[in-house]
Amino acid sequence: MLKDACKCEFTNSYKLEADFVADPIWCNVCGWNLDIDDFPLTDNLKDELYQWTKQYKKIPINEHNAIGQNLAGKMREELGSDYKIVFITDK
Numbered sequence: 001m002l003k004d005a006c007k008c009e010f011t012n013s014y015k016l017e018a019d020f021v022a023d024p025i026w027c028n029v030c031g032w033n034l035d036i037d038d039f040p041l042t043d044n045l046k047d048e049l050y051q052w053t054k055q056y057k058k059i060p061i062n063e064h065n066a067i068g069q070n071l072a073g074k075m076r077e078e079l080g081s082d083y084k085i086v087f088i089t090d091k
């Protein structure tokens, strides 16, 4: 589905998980880090995802998870049923 994404040619399952050094979208099968710009998301939502990643560990964990859940929901809305987005709760 995404060119040059990872070796899992037919997966459409992704996880949303913040990290200090990478974009927060990963292949849910092999764990490959994916480029946010490869997803057909609105600039608004991409921006929100970047902001959320930047705040990682700088805001309380429950707040981080609440925003992440919300962003995962927005991603599902924008991407539709072709993509499966799983939010990984941070501990």
Ligand SMILES: [Zn+2]
Binding pocket: 006, 007, 008, 011, 027, 028, 029, 030, 031, 032
């Ligand atoms: Zn993969």
